[in-house]
Amino acid sequence: MVAMSKIATGNGHGENSPYFDGWKAYETNPFHPTERPEGVIQMGLAENQLCFNLIKNWLIKHPEASLCTPQGVNKFKETALFQDYHGMPEFRQAVAKFMGKVRGDRVKFDPDRIVMSGGATGAHEMVAFCLADPGEAFLVPTPYYPGFDRDLKWRTGVELVPVNCESYNNFKITRNALEAAYVKAQEANLRVKGLLITNPSNPLGTILDRDTLKSMVRFINDKNIHLIGDEIYAATVFMEPEFVSISEIIEEEDVECNRDLIHIVYSLSKDMGFPGFRVGIVYSYNDSVVSCARKMSSFGLVSSQTQHLIASMLSDGEFVDNFITENKELLFKRHKYFTWSLSQVGIGCLKGNSGLFIWMDLRKLLKEKTFAAEMELWRVIINEVKLNVSPGSSFHCEEPGWFRVCFANMDDHTMKVALLRIRTFVLKNNEAMVPLKLCRPSSLKLSLSRSLSRRMEAPGIMSPHSPLPQSPLVRART
């Protein structure tokens, strides 16, 4: 009997990792406030569930945005027929405008460079197909989103070479680390075609500073390789410092850059909380890439029904402004409460200002400084604490003991239950605790427009861990 392809029968989909245990535990026993109050709480899913009321209210006021209402049905036929891979002009214009606003209107995006894809998942694969051939490689700073192993490598045959980042300097991406990774790739006979960065970072919840970004742009220009900026968390920057996009850096006077090397991956899954609608975007400054990606987008176009909805929503300037502001506020509040509560029981995390998660430091709770110990602690936390979070090793973190914990995918009550469980667990193991400075919630700076002074915990405080792996398996994005 003739076999299936190696791609289909191999492990490149990345789903056989042991971290599936966390998801299995969640799925067999998911938390519910009344029906299953002892169930596992899902903290391994980076979803943004905080802004739905704002969106629902907008939908009620704009029935024409749906094709299914009396006000919208007159657009049904033309929308149902629209399969042009250029995408609806109004959709591209609205998305370009939104991307600009998310960056404080400091840059403008050209709607003609907007190319659709099947979510950011589809976008990444498409970019890999455009920029690299099988056997070539991208450099990716660690820790990084586990899905990249599937999205960039699986069907493309492209390799990923990690750029090692460490906690001693808050996982900063240094020029040395980039050079070292480049050399390593060469030694392995891999031709490096590009550098992929996620900014804001998943899983760190931090943004890249201007100097680091400039240093990267210099690096890729020196090596004549591509820079792919995954900016899908751009609108989740809820606190200073302000987000700086690659699109801004390349406009700076002291930056010399071949624009044909610059590409951005975007999506509405995290910023707006719409992962189900599969709105992925490839934005490239390279005309050949735009042209090719557009043809490839045939394999993952955005449903015209969704393009129509998004075009309506995002062309409403007032709604967009309100959404961006409110989204930041809600994330800030949730983040603040969460990190403050953790600090009360001596658990620290990397100081972050963005994303839908925190990068929790549980190194002090490890029996020994090994990944085996990390896995052991992780299993305890799934089975005893009943929280599903993601162990750092699943993100290719170089140091054991770090965990990504999501906070925006649940309501206030569930969050309180989760925090109580963590507190209980930590107090039970309190010989490993290190007392930390208390932080006063009210003194945190909310956003650029506010001018409250800020006193945070000591920078980069970390503390022992609760290993909770996340299983990227069933649900697409982690």
Added chain:
Amino acid sequence: MGLLSRKVTCNSHGQDSSYFLGWQEYEKNPYHEVNNPQGIIQMGLAENQLSFDLPESWLAKNADAAGFKRDGQSIFKELALFQDYHGLPAFKKALVDFMAEIRGNKVTFDPNHIVLTAGATSANETLMFCLAEQGDAFLLPTPYYPGFDRDLKWRTGVEIVPIQCTSSNRFQITAPALEEAYQQAQRKNLRVKGVLVTNPSNPLGTTMRRDELDLLINFITDKEIHLISDEIYSGTVFSSPGFVSIMEVLKDRSLEQTPVWERVHIVYSLSKDLGLPGFRVGAIYSNDPIVVAAATKMSSFGLVSSQTQYLLSAMLSDKKFTKEYMAKNHKRLQKQQSKLVSGLEKAGIGCLESNAGLFCWVDMRHLLSSNTFEAEMELWKRIVYDVKLNISPGSSCHCSEPGWFRVCFSNISEDTLKLAMQRLKSFVDSIAINDQSHQELKNSRKKFRTKWVFRLSFQSFHDREQDER
């Protein structure tokens, strides 16, 4: 540049083919009844625009189901968050029931064996990634849909080897043709992984007969290879013989417990049958759970929007709607097809007798200046630029004989179709007048060919006329 991948710089996206060039010309000068009556009429696009009133009136009556609501409660959030690649269970159930209905419920499908993808474009590519790799090939009967060159080959590295079919037997697949294609692949050092057929056929507009399907099953059993049946036009069968699905034949031959059962896969979509290409709803159906599992994971790269799944699950679960839609849609397709056939006839042009699809396979061999593909291109250019009709030349569909063209009929109104036929007639008449010196030779060739073709289409035209009355 060397900076980009080979996929960017090569031509495997297939877009330099004449199939797409005709589209480009159309876009520069599109016909409009009022604004641009001299423009190019689009007859190269296989879209069904005849039946939109039906889903529109369904929407008007079913606001709740369609408008992000369930029992009056908003489920927007639930949908916005739903990204499970297993798909919305209610939608998969509605889809497999619809597929069964199209097959007269002679076969049923298991929702756990269906994988949702962003259109059939994505379904076909995904199946290639699952079943084959660089150095492998799939055999496809010619003529075939030009998009397959991109969908099956471009990013996968898989090759297509044609199974040559000819007008001598209405382009049916024969055992020698299958064997010859297989041998050809071997001579090229390609490992044959399977056969892919489109049934009903694009561009022929015909359904495969039972003996053809039997032949295919015997062939793939003997060679131990896969069979992919692209059945995206299964719901457009508007006259007899009816549609016979590959699954039905497997069942009738009691092959469910044999190895070949798991090597047959179906590709489906709602783009043609329901006229919803913009919604990107495709599906892979496989009897092999390993293929289902692999394809499901790959579908992450092109999932169907949850709001679209929700809308369509409501629509397709309404059996009253689906029954009415199928009946009315078939009638309208049949009527429009027969108008095309009779219009062509008046211009002295015949076509392959068809019972399905959104197009006819038209025979213009008698209008060629020579029996070559160059002459076909020459004729095509005249039709696009002078007659101002965008139709698809057979060479873009890899037809082995010059002179055949695919002409779509369901994406334009009756009036536009009438105008298109008038233009064609004037063109043909003008050729007759201008070609004095070749008149004799042409007449004799024409008589021989068109007599045979006329007999087919004329006869069926008469049959249909009787039915409609």
